[in-house]
Each structure stands twice: as C-alpha cells, then as structure tokens.
Amino acid sequence: MSTAKDIRRAILEKWHENLSKYGNLFSSNSVSGSSPPSIFVGSYNYPKVFVGPMVPPIHGDTSFLDTPEKWEGKSLEEIINFRLNLIRGVKKVSINQTDGRYIENLQEITMSSKPIDSDLQFIKNTSANISLNGESAPFGPIGEIKSAKFYNTSAIKSIEKVFYDKDFNAKDAVLHLYNSGIDISKIQKCFSIGMLGEKRKLVPTKWSITATDDIISKSLTDKILNFSLIDSYKVFTYAHLGNYFSVVLFPHRWIYQIIEAWYSNDIIGFGSDIEDARGINYAPVTAGAYFAAKLGVTEYLLKNNIQSGVIIFREIRPEYAIPVGVWQVREGIRSAMKQIPIITDTLDNALTLASNKTSISKSEWISKCNIMKLIHQKTIADFF
Amino acid sequence: MTFEAKTSGSDDLKAIISAISTLVEEATFVATAEGITFRGMDPSHVALIDISWPNSAFEKYECDSDIKFGVRIDEFSKLIKRADKKDSIEISISEQNMLLVTVGKNKKYKMRLIESSATDTPLPKIPYDSKIILSSSRFDKILGDVQVVSDYLTIHTSDSKADFSGKGDSGEVVIELEKNTDEIGEISSKEDSTGTYSLEYLNPVVKAVGANAGQITCEFSSAKPIRIEFKVANIGRIHFYLAPRVES
Numbered sequence: 001m002s003t004a005k006d007i008r009r010a011i012l013e014k015w016h017e018n019l020s021k022y023g024n025l026f027s028s029n030s031v032s033g034s035s036p037p038s039i040f041v042g043s044y045n046y047p048k049v050f051v052g053p054m055v056p057p058i059h060g061d062t063s064f065l066d067t068p069e070k071w072e073g074k075s076l077e078e079i080i081n082f083r084l085n086l087i088r089g090v091k092k093v094s095i096n097q098t099d100g101r102y103i104e105n106l107q108e109i110t111m112s113s114k115p116i117d118s119d120l121q122f123i124k125n126t127s128a129n130i131s132l133n134g135e136s137a138p139f140g141p142i143g144e145i146k147s148a149k150f151y152n153t154s155a156i157k158s159i160e161k162v163f164y165d166k167d168f169n170a171k172d173a174v175l176h177l178y179n180s181g182i183d184i185s186k187i188q189k190c191f192s193i194g195m196l197g198e199k200r201k202l203v204p205t206k207w208s209i210t211a212t213d214d215i216i217s218k219s220l221t222d223k224i225l226n227f228s229l230i231d232s233y234k235v236f237t238y239a240h241l242g243n244y245f246s247v248v249l250f251p252h253r254w255i256y257q258i259i260e261a262w263y264s265n266d267i268i269g270f271g272s273d274i275e276d277a278r279g280i281n282y283a284p285v286t287a288g289a290y291f292a293a294k295l296g297v298t299e300y301l302l303k304n305n306i307q308s309g310v311i312i313f314r315e316i317r318p319e320y321a322i323p324v325g326v327w328q329v330r331e332g333i334r335s336a337m338k339q340i341p342i343i344t345d346t347l348d349n350a351l352t353l354a355s356n357k358t359s360i361s362k363s364e365w366i367s368k369c370n371i372m373k374l375i376h377q378k379t380i381a382d383f384f
Numbered sequence: 385m386t387f388e389a390k391t392s393g394s395d396d397l398k399a400i401i402s403a404i405s406t407l408v409e410e411a412t413f414v415a416t417a418e419g420i421t422f423r424g425m426d427p428s429h430v431a432l433i434d435i436s437w438p439n440s441a442f443e444k445y446e447c448d449s450d451i452k453f454g455v456r457i458d459e460f461s462k463l464i465k466r467a468d469k470k471d472s473i474e475i476s477i478s479e480q481n482m483l484l485v486t487v488g489k490n491k492k493y494k495m496r497l498i499e500s501s502a503t504d505t506p507l508p509k510i511p512y513d514s515k516i517i518l519s520s521s522r523f524d525k526i527l528g529d530v531q532v533v534s535d536y537l538t539i540h541t542s543d544s545k546a547d548f549s550g551k552g553d554s555g556e557v558v559i560e561l562e563k564n565t566d567e568i569g570e571i572s573s574k575e576d577s578t579g580t581y582s583l584e585y586l587n588p589v590v591k592a593v594g595a596n597a598g599q600i601t602c603e604f605s606s607a608k609p610i611r612i613e614f615k616v617a618n619i620g621r622i623h624f625y626l627a628p629r630v631e632s
Binding site: 376378379382383384 | 425426427428429430431432506508509510582608609625626627628629630631
C-alpha cells in the first residue's frame with residue numbers, strides 16, 4: 001500500500017511534468033480562460049481578505065473543474081489536477097465591502113449558468129511553485145490582480161431573485177436556492193461572495209461551506225421531526241478517495257452522531273460529535289464534515305418521509321493523502337445513501353455490519369459512540 | 385372577541401414562562417373561558433409540560449371565545465422580567481394580532497405573535513404506584529447532591545420509605561428520606577418502584593419554578609415517566625412529565 005507521502009510525491013511529479021509542457025501558462029503575468037465559474041474568498045488576514053475569481057488557462061466548458069457534484073468516481077489525482085488548473089486571482093478587500101465594481105463583477109460571474117470567458121492581468125508573474133501538504137485543500141498558482149475582465153454572463157433566475165430581493169434573510173435565501181435545485185457548491189459561492197441576506201458581507205469560502213450545509217441540514221431536520229420512525233435497522237456503506245463511510249439508521253427520534261477515525265503515524269485518532277432533536281449547540285470537533293454528512297443523510301430521510309437515529313462511521317485512510325475539501329464527505333454520504341442497504345433487526349447487528357469493512361474494531365467504534373448511552377432514554381411518546 | 389387576563393403579582397407568570405423555556409423556544413397558549421393552558425414537549429420528546437392556570441387564579445379574567453396565541457419564549461420572558469415582584473401583568477391581544485402586555489401601572493408593551501404550530505399532544509397514560517410530596521427547596525438540594533457524582537437520579541420507594549441515588553464514573557450517592565419531617569409531606573407506594581431520570585431535564589425546571597412552588601408532588605412507577613406537580617398561585621399547576629432511562 002502506498003503511503004500518504006508516496007501519493008503526494010506522485011501527484012507533485014505529475015504536476016511538474018505538466019509544467020514542463022505548459023509552464024508558461026502557469027507562470028505568467030496574465031491568464032485567459034473560462035472561469036467554471038469560480039470564486040474564492042480566503043480567510044487569511046480576516047477581516048481584510050483575499051478575494052477573486054479562479055480561472056484555468058483553458059477556454060470552453062470548464063464547469064467540471066469546480067463542481068464537486070459532478071466528481072463521483074473520480075480519483076484523488078484527477079480531482080487535485082482539477083484544482084491545480086485553477087489560477088486564483090486575488091485582491092485584498094474588506095469583508096464589509098460587497099459593492100464596487102470588482103465585487104459586483106465577481107457576483108455576476110457567480111450567478112452565471114455557464115463558464116465565463118475571463119482575462120486577468122497580474123501585478124507580477126504568478127508562481128507555479130505550488131506545494132501540497134496534508135492540511136489545506138490545494139489550488140493552483142496565485143496572482144495579485146491588476147485588472148480583470150469578464151465577458152457575457154447569463155444569470156440563473158433563482159439566484160438573481162434572491163440577489164436583488166434584499167428582504168430575504170440569508171437563511172431563507174439559501175433555502176430558496178436549495179429548493180430551486182441549485183447545487184450546494186453554487187449556493188456556497190453566492191453565500192461567500194456576499195450575495196445573500198439583508199446585511200451582506202464576504203464570507204471566507206471555508207466558513208461559507210459549513211454555514212450552507214448547516215442551514216440546509218437544519219431545515220431538513222425540522223421537517224424530518226414530523227415523520228414517523230423507520231421500522232428496521234439499515235446499514236449503508238460507501239468508499240471513495242481513501243474515505244470509508246458506514247451509515248446506520250435505527251428506529252429512534254432524530255439523533256445523530258458522526259465518529260471519525262484517522263491514522264497519524266500509525267496511531268488512530270478519533271473525533272466525534274452528536275446532536276439530538278434540539279440540534280447541536282457547540283462547534284463540532286469534526287467541523288465541516290459534521291454538517292456535510294448531516295446534509296447527505298437528512299436528504300435521504302426527507303426523500304423517504306422517514307425519521308431515524310443516525311450513526312456514521314468515517315474512516316480516513318492513509319490513501320487520503322491530500323484533503324480535497326468537505327464536499328467529498330457530503331458527496332460520499334449522498335452516494336452511500338444511494339446504495340442498497342443491508343437490513344437487520346438489532347442495533348448491535350447493524351453496528352457489526354457497519355464496522356466490518358473498516359480496519360477499526362466494532363468495540364473501538366462503540367467506545368466512542370455516545371448514542372449507546374442516549375438510547376437508554378425513553379421518550380414520552382413511548383407512553384401515549 | 386374579548387380576551388384579558390390580569391395577574392396580581394408577577395412571580396407566577398415568571399415561574400411558568402421560565403419552566404416552559406427549559407423545554408421549548410416557541411409556545412402556543414390556549415385561552416378559554418375557564419383559563420389559560422399550555423402543553424408541549426421538548427424537541428427530543430423526553431419531557432412534557434402541561435400547565436393549567438384557571439381563571440380564578442387571576443385578579444381579573446375575561447375570555448368570551450377560545451383563542452390560541454403563539455409566542456417566542458425568549459422574547460416573552462425578557463419582557464416579563466421587566467416586572468417587579470408586586471407588579472401586576474395584564475395580557476390581551478390587539479386587533480393587529482399583537483400581544484399587549486401591561487406591566488405594573490404604566491409599562492405597555494406590544495409583542496409580535498408567531499404562527500401557532502401546536503398540534504394536540506396527548507398525555508402519557510400511567511398508573512402511578514408511588515408518590516412523594518416534599519418541599520421544592522429540599523428536592524432542589526437532593527438534585528444538587530446527586531449531580532456531584534451522576535447525570536441521572538434514581539428514585540426508589542418501598543412502603544413509606546424513599547431514597548434518591550446516583551451513580552457515575554467517580555462514585556455514587558444514596559440519600560434516604562424519612563417521612564414526618566417538615567420537609568417531607570408524604571411518601572406512599574402501592575408497589576415498590578424504581579425510576580431513573582435525567583438531571584439534564586430535572587435540574588432546569590426545578591430551578592426555574594424555584595421557591596415559588598412550595599410543596600411539590602412527584603408521582604412515578606417503575607420504568608415509567610415521572611410526573612412532578614408544581615402548584616402555582618395556589619390553584620394553578622404545572623405538570624412536568626419526564627420519560628425514564630431504562631437498561632435494555
């Protein structure tokens with residue numbers, strides 16, 4: 001089995017091979033190409049953050065470069081190559097500045113239904129020396145923008161509506177877009193670039209992803225609380241990108257725990273978070289993954305008009321050498337919920353099935369599982 | 385439509401709102417000619433509050449047709465807290481569907497009402513085998529004593545004796561109660577009963593109703609919900625139901 005280090009090295013080698021062929025495209029004082037469309041708001045130097053479009057040196061239909069919803073079945077290397085193709089232009093902007101031509105242009109491209117032909121001029125040549133580490137999601141070279149030009153946008157109507165209607169609060173705007181069938185990755189960009197809500201501001205991309213998943217999954221949970229309970233124990237599993245997911249649904253009023261396990265120098269680390277019908281009232285240690293996974297599983301429950309308790313095991317294997325973002329948890333759970341579940345008749349059996357394909361023993365998972373304590377709590381409805 | 389209810393002081397209403405706030409964020413009250421009622425469960429359906437506040441408990445009460453009104457409990461609570469102990473509180477509903485709250489003689493608040501989402505919640509059907517009547521301050525102390533070692537309170541009754549216990553990682557505690565002390569009104573059991581209940585739910589509501597309640601009545605059966613009755617303004621009452629924890 002290759003180690004995280006080997007995988008990182010292989011990806012870098014491939015990148016340098018690309019550079020020797022197309023190096024001038026990635027180390028230049030300009031880029032001309034079609035933005036997928038894509039924008040990025042950094043968190044560094046908050047509240048004066050680095051904001052700008054992402055543009056690959058390619059014209060045409062580049063939409064797949066920044067639409068995780070379309071990446072099912074792609075390998076880690078392929079996905080990272082998508083990311084590295086995107087040259088990120090930046091300008092330092094205060095988070096409160098959501099008007100002005102630069103930001104308005106970015107809002108327009110974010111609204112667009114199609115990739116946008118873009119020309120960016122940089123103050124200095126971008127540097128193609130990117131580095132990969134285990135922490136942040138990668139992207140391509142960065143350049144400080146001298147001027148930016150965008151051509152021919154065509155706005156998606158539902159986004160236009162919430163953008164111009166300032167009576168929508170941010171939460172309702174997110175839900176409106178979600179219910180109109182807009183991809184989460186698109187809604188998150190609108191949120192990030194200050195297009196939603198009454199008092200608008202720029203929101204760093206990584207926070208906007210969590211906020212979007214949180215708002216939507218909370219609203220789905222509120223609906224699910226009215227559904228009747230599932231009548232059996234179901235286990236769904238799915239693996240991609242060095243991540244293994246097991247989802248256990250069991251007859252119980254809404255209660256949700258995700259337990260993550262990862263390898264760090266051959267030691268297994270664990271993190272877990274839990275909520276009941278009252279929701280979560282602290283910042284989860286599993287961070288964005290908590291809300292992304294909750295979204296994936298609540299979508300399933302809503303679609304099937306059922307309520308259940310939920311336990312998710314996520315094993316992060318060493319092959320997940322480079323984190324590619326929280327979307328992979330959301331899409332991983334969505335894919336898991338599309339599989340045919342194994343149905344069983346006790347929680348204990350379900351947990352056995354959920355642990356089977358992981359490299360961690362059932363007893364170890366269960367020792368981290370607070371739900372085992374909580375299910376001893378009866379509900380008033382049990383006595384009606 | 386006429387609806388007007390006026391209390392003589394503010395303590396009872398404060399206690400009621402505070403008790404409700406331990407379970408829900410939004411509450412729908414029902415007012416009829418007989419008085420005001422509220423019933424609701426917390427989102428996890430572990431606890432239920434059932435409040436009955438008869439017209440005779442008010443200084444002035446008028447209601448000529450049944451109405452429902454929904455409030456955000458935190459908003460209502462903030463406003464009620466502006467009342468001094470002796471201030472009367474008068475509530476009515478304006479034609480613009482606002483709640484009018486007059487605190488004391490001269491403070492007149494208007495508060496937005498929310499759409500009432502209340503569904504008819506039934507009450508759990510339980511034959512209660514055991515009953516303990518004790519002062520709420522004593523009960524509050526017992527909860528504190530148990531919480532030191534445990535997240536759960538176990539109540540056990542046998543004939544005319546009762547004990548409260550708790551067990552946790554750090555150790556355990558037993559507190560025995562004897563009848564015929566000032567603080568203990570009654571201990572009776574038709575059958576020996578043992579029930580375990582979460583302090584996470586018990587503590588806040590006992591603190592919320594507080595010394596206002598005087599004597600409280602706990603009724604329960606083995607592995608069944610407990611019902612705690614707090615008296616309000618002598619004739620009104622709060623019933624707090626809490627589902628048990630069971631070993632399965």
